[in-house]
């Protein structure tokens with residue numbers, strides 16, 4: 075099983091994609107159409123988010139395993155500590171391993187129902203992602219990722235505290251981090267700088283969501299925890315009643331964000347797809363030229379593309 079970090083060599087920018095577990099048969103069909111449409115673009119890896127409860131979790135597990143069994147893609151499973159005892163977490167991790175899944179994004183997760191509600195640890199479970207990183211590491215040869223928050227996690231008192239705990243979980247054995255959505259490249263670059271200033275050079279990947287509709291823009295506000303910057307609002311808000319014009323400008327904004335990140339040496343972009351392929355494909359292929367056989371479009375070139383992926387501050391990988 076190939077590890078995520080070996081798929082991000084650093085000599086040429088690449089991209090990865092994130093899917094959600096399908097809710098029903100129609101959603102499953104849509105998801106698999108998207109997976110097939112993106113497979114030929116050779117993403118570095120694909121990940122499947124971990125559901126909040128029972129059946130949704132089963133669909134995460136099944137989908138991740140099906141990606142391994144039926145495609146050429148490198149698969150990464152998300153896993154959260156929500157409502158799981160350590161014994162259950164061990165079982166899920168063991169199941170992943172037995173299906174050839176060796177890349178795990180280790181997360182604490184949010185309280186089910188109300189993400190901002192009180193976090194109640196399972197009586198026999200874990201409190202923080204850091205402990206899940208340690209657990210996954212202890213169970214075998216896994217490549218482990220964690221989440222990071224450009225504006226700080228909503229539960230962190232301030233950015234110093236946020237960086238402190240992020241660095242702790244990276245040092246617990248994470249090989250890379252994926253950043254939550256953000257609006258401006260500097261927001262991500264400052265996060266990367268904070269972590270580097272703490273003496274940690276772990277590979278950091280930005281999360282990107284093509285801003286194709288006002289609804290997606292609102293979702294980005296919700297997930298990022300930040301308001302739309304005034305310059306961006308001035309470009310997009312006047313187009314809210316014109317879907318075609320909004321999409322075009324939203325795609326321009328997203329492309330400019332990606333271009334700046336790549337120009338700043340970011341080695342890979344992680345696209346949230348909402349189980350659709352069209353916008354991601356358009357940005358990756360037509361606008362950035364990141365797909366195989368394409369030349370990099372409109373990027374300042376050539377330059378170093380970020381830290382050596384083998385130079386992480388956690389223990390090194392795995393896979394194989």
Ligand code: FAD
Nearest residue numbers: 123124152181182183184202203221227229230239252254
């Ligand atoms: P942690 O790293 O544990 O941090 C949670 C809070 O506790 C932070 O404020 C942190 O600073 C603080 N903290 C950490 N360690 C300590 C400590 N030792 N002592 C005191 N305070 C501490 N959710 C899902 O349900 N399923 C998914 O598939 C999913 N995928 C995601 C993918 C990405 C890329 C991102 C960015 C988020 C994802 N989430 C997912 C959401 C995530 O689970 C929530 O944002 C959750 O609130 C934080 O999880 P975490 O792993 O960052 O938590």
